[in-house]
Amino acid sequence: MSKRNDLEHKALQHIMNTGFDGILQSDLWRKLGASSREGSRIALKLEEKKLIRREKELRNGRWTYRLYPKRLPAKIDSIADVPCLMCPDNPRCDPSSAISPQSCDKLTDWLLSVSKNEAGFLGDS
Numbered sequence: 001m002s003k004r005n006d007l008e009h010k011a012l013q014h015i016m017n018t019g020f021d022g023i024l025q026s027d028l029w030r031k032l033g034a035s036s037r038e039g040s041r042i043a044l045k046l047e048e049k050k051l052i053r054r055e056k057e058l059r060n061g062r063w064t065y066r067l068y069p070k071r072l073p074a075k076i077d078s079i080a081d082v083p084c085l086m087c088p089d090n091p092r093c094d095p096s097s098a099i100s101p102q103s104c105d106k107l108t109d110w111l112l113s114v115s116k117n118e119a120g121f122l123g124d125s
């Protein structure tokens with residue numbers, strides 16, 4: 001892995017670990033030991049790949065960017081309330097039967113609530 005790809009990978013890992021809080025790009029470059037020029041280039045590249053989003057932020061009288069992950073790693077908490085786990089129809093639920101995920105209102109409602117939460121997190125980008 002080239003030094004630049006390695007730095008890009010490390011930057012993405014850090015950004016993903018910040019979750020909903022995001023991280024100021026200057027703080028990230030300091031942590032990674034990168035110059036701000038190199039860091040800005042990497043942030044733009046990650047944004048182009050749609051892996052992060054950048055939001056302008058005024059900090060100490062200067063404009064900078066806060067970097068947020070577009071996706072967070074899946075955690076067990078993210079499916080803890082999926083209706084299938086406690087569903088009495090689970091043993092009979094199958095895409096080829098009358099009881100099916102394709103026609104399940106409970107699953108559809110759950111998926112809509114998850115996507116609504118995610119849309120709020122991702123903003124309109």
Ligand code: SF4
Nearest residue numbers: 084087090093101104
């Ligand atoms: S898809 Fe619906 S019916 Fe099937 S197991 Fe999940 S909640 Fe139950």
